[in-house]
Amino acid sequence: MLYINNLWKYYGKTPAVSGLSLHIPEGDLFGFVGPNGAGKTTTMRIICGLLRASGGSVTVNGVDAINNTKNIKRVIGYVPDFFGVYNNLKVKEYMEFYGSMYGMYTRDIQKISGDLLELVNLSDKNEEYVDSLSRGMKQRLCVARALIHNPKLLVLDEPNSGLDPRARVEMKELLKNLSSMGKTIMISSHILSELSEMCNSVGIMNHGVLVAAGKIEDIMSGQAIPPQNMPQQNIFQGVRLTMNVLGSTDMPVRILKENPMVSHISIMERKIEFTLNGGDKEIAAIIAGLVNAGVPLVEIKKQEKNLESLFMQVTDEDNGMGGDSHEN
Amino acid sequence: MKINPILKREIKSDTRSIRLFLSLMIYNLVLFLIFAAGLAIISDRINNYSDYYSWYGWYGDTLLESYSWFASLFPIIALVQCGILGLIIPIITASSISGEKERQTFDIMLTTAITPMGIVRGKVFTAVTKMMLYVITSIPIMSVSFIFGGIKWSRLFGFVVIMLVYGFFVGSIGVLCSAICKSSKASIILSFVYCGAVYVGTLIPLVVSSFLSYNSNTWDMGESLLFLLLNPAVMVEEFLFGNSSILSDLQENGGYINYGGITEMLLENNTVWIIVSIIMVILLSYLFMWLAAIRVNPLIGKDYRRNNGKAKK
Ligand SMILES: Nc1ncnc2c1ncn2[C@@H]1O[C@H](COP(=O)(O)OP(=O)(O)OP(=O)(O)O)[C@@H](O)[C@H]1O
Ligand SMILES: [Mg+2]
Numbered sequence: 001m002l003y004i005n006n007l008w009k010y011y012g013k014t015p016a017v018s019g020l021s022l023h024i025p026e027g028d029l030f031g032f033v034g035p036n037g038a039g040k041t042t043t044m045r046i047i048c049g050l051l052r053a054s055g056g057s058v059t060v061n062g063v064d065a066i067n068n069t070k071n072i073k074r075v076i077g078y079v080p081d082f083f084g085v086y087n088n089l090k091v092k093e094y095m096e097f098y099g100s101m102y103g104m105y106t107r108d109i110q111k112i113s114g115d116l117l118e119l120v121n122l123s124d125k126n127e128e129y130v131d132s133l134s135r136g137m138k139q140r141l142c143v144a145r146a147l148i149h150n151p152k153l154l155v156l157d158e159p160n161s162g163l164d165p166r167a168r169v170e171m172k173e174l175l176k177n178l179s180s181m182g183k184t185i186m187i188s189s190h191i192l193s194e195l196s197e198m199c200n201s202v203g204i205m206n207h208g209v210l211v212a213a214g215k216i217e218d219i220m221s222g223q224a225i226p227p228q229n230m231p232q233q234n235i236f237q238g239v240r241l242t243m244n245v246l247g248s249t250d251m252p253v254r255i256l257k258e259n260p261m262v263s264h265i266s267i268m269e270r271k272i273e274f275t276l277n278g279g280d281k282e283i284a285a286i287i288a289g290l291v292n293a294g295v296p297l298v299e300i301k302k303q304e305k306n307l308e309s310l311f312m313q314v315t316d317e318d319n320g321m322g323g324d325s326h327e328n
Numbered sequence: 329m330k331i332n333p334i335l336k337r338e339i340k341s342d343t344r345s346i347r348l349f350l351s352l353m354i355y356n357l358v359l360f361l362i363f364a365a366g367l368a369i370i371s372d373r374i375n376n377y378s379d380y381y382s383w384y385g386w387y388g389d390t391l392l393e394s395y396s397w398f399a400s401l402f403p404i405i406a407l408v409q410c411g412i413l414g415l416i417i418p419i420i421t422a423s424s425i426s427g428e429k430e431r432q433t434f435d436i437m438l439t440t441a442i443t444p445m446g447i448v449r450g451k452v453f454t455a456v457t458k459m460m461l462y463v464i465t466s467i468p469i470m471s472v473s474f475i476f477g478g479i480k481w482s483r484l485f486g487f488v489v490i491m492l493v494y495g496f497f498v499g500s501i502g503v504l505c506s507a508i509c510k511s512s513k514a515s516i517i518l519s520f521v522y523c524g525a526v527y528v529g530t531l532i533p534l535v536v537s538s539f540l541s542y543n544s545n546t547w548d549m550g551e552s553l554l555f556l557l558l559n560p561a562v563m564v565e566e567f568l569f570g571n572s573s574i575l576s577d578l579q580e581n582g583g584y585i586n587y588g589g590i591t592e593m594l595l596e597n598n599t600v601w602i603i604v605s606i607i608m609v610i611l612l613s614y615l616f617m618w619l620a621a622i623r624v625n626p627l628i629g630k631d632y633r634r635n636n637g638k639a640k641k
Contacts, residue, residue: 083436086431
């Protein structure tokens with residue numbers, strides 16, 4: 001359905017997307033996660049023909065999205081991260097306007113728009129002015145709007161930002177619904193757990209590259225295929241450990257860094273987090289090493305292997321994939 | 329034919345705002361006041377006619393002929409309208425593209441099936457349609473000069489056509505400037521500059537030819553006058569003043585001027601000049617629209633920058 005191959009995007013000299021490759025099969029509900037500035041929006045805007053790629057290729061439904069932007073627009077529905085609405089326009093007129101932008105006839109639009117508004121739970125707002133709607137309603141209206149031309153692929157950029165918990169649940173239900181209707185959906189977010197409840201596959205992006213991608217179960221079990229441009233070592237092998245020490249963290253960190261099986265060290269006050277490429281035996285060895293060196297160890301525990309900790313691990317700013325793991 | 333969706337939407341939301349109503353009222357009020365003042369002055373002269381000039385009116389006109397002075401109100405009001413619209417259209421169009429960006433509706437618009445040229449066309453047509461609302465509502469006032477002055481109906485029809493072309497010209501420049509500028513204020517000013525550049529720029533070949541002929545007894549104009557075909561101000565002037573227009577004067581009294589063949593041909597017939605000029609001005613306007621479409625296209629030229637207020641590294 002959607003193929004991205006070695007996509008590059010430079011803003012001036014700094015790359016925002018560096019050699020991204022990604023495949024989303026038909027009917028997938030794909031979650032696109034990454035911290036601020038990872039390049040999610042940039043990627044999505046290139047897919048939708050709003051931004052020129054510096055290199056690489058994007059194919060949607062067999063259509064070249066980079067050179068054939070004219071045809072691609074009928075295949076994609078896009079909900080941007082930030083968007084506005086027109087004032088002095090009613091909900092039904094809003095839908096009519098966007099329908100007619102695709103050259104549809106008013107009668108057809110009215111029929112489809114009725115169904116879509118029902119789907120997003122806004123049918124009773126037909127006669128209301130769009131700028132009087134709440135944030136959550138606008139967001140759902142924008143989803144309905146993006147579906148008016150029956151696109152094959154729906155691209156949503158952080159549709160949950162600024163929504164309250166109830167609106168988030170509604171949005172989630174809506175997307176699940178759409179997915180069960182057979183739409184291919186790509187949705188971005190900062191929060192992995194939010195996506196893990198509805199997406200069947202996710203891609204984690206950081207600094208313009210995909211650090212992990214695949215089915216959620218695969219990622220959880222450490223089988224996520226590391227993309228070609230990443231080090232061969234599987235980042236999801238091993239365990240994530242947290243430990244607390246008394247006093248300075250300098251010495252324990254130095255000891256950890258000397259250990260070739262340790263990677264992705266991050267420090268928060270007196271708490272040290274790191275990944276250990278091994279099992280219980282290796283953990284015991286680490287503890288013995290620390291205690292022998294006189295580190296006042298207070299606590300050490302295995303982190304539960306959830307998506308959130310994986311996310312923190314792979315998108316960690318200082319000890320990220322690009323740095324330490326190469327040396328290890 | 330389907331109506332351009334942008335035009336349809338803008339008209340719809342405009343009719344819901346009080347601005348349109350107020351601006352139409354003020355516009356016609358201003359025209360009426362100027363017209364009424366003109367009427368009053370002329371009537372006053374005619375009433376005092378017998379006391380002051382006994383049998384002869386101004387310039388030796390008879391009383392009946394003096395009524396034709398009312399006809400001169402037509403070009404005056406028409407020029408006033410051109411002037412006001414020349415100010416209003418850049419204001420109408422100033423936010424046409426930049427406003428969409430500010431409102432953050434532009435990205436969505438660009439992801440729909442409409443082409444950049446379709447967007448520009450919609451915006452220019454919107455401006456022309458709005459402008460024609462002003463022009464058409466002014467026709468009853470304009471018509472008063474017909475009752476007194478005896479102008480042919482075709483003049484009125486021609487007036488509407490000329491205003492349409494003039495509005496298209498200013499509108500296409502306005503939309504181009506809105507696509508270039510970030511703020512509405514800058515766009516308005518740039519529109520004035522661009523319009524002025526066309527008005528003045530088309531005179532340059534003529535000025536150059538006069539300098540080149542400085543030392544001879546005749547003015548070798550060549551075809552340099554033809555550039556004025558692109559000048560909407562000249563187009564309006566030629567239409568309004570017909571046989572007493574600047575170019576007619578030039579043709580009649582310019583024995584010392586050498587024209588090129590095409591210029592000579594066009595100068596002979598005022599109507600032909602106007603028609604050719606209309607075509608040229610429309611083509612020029614299309615050029616501006618084409619440039620605007622390039623500016624609007626996110627995939628051409630300089631990277632299209634989002635205008636969502638986020639701080640960039
Ligand atoms: N118009 C622009 N000009 C210059 N740099 C930009 C521009 N847009 C984005 N960037 C940079 O490109 C990188 C990727 O930005 P992008 O918006 O794609 O990230 P994101 O993953 O969507 O982040 P967020 O979660 O904050 O939305 C960032 O470093 C950003 O500063
Ligand atoms: Mg983003």
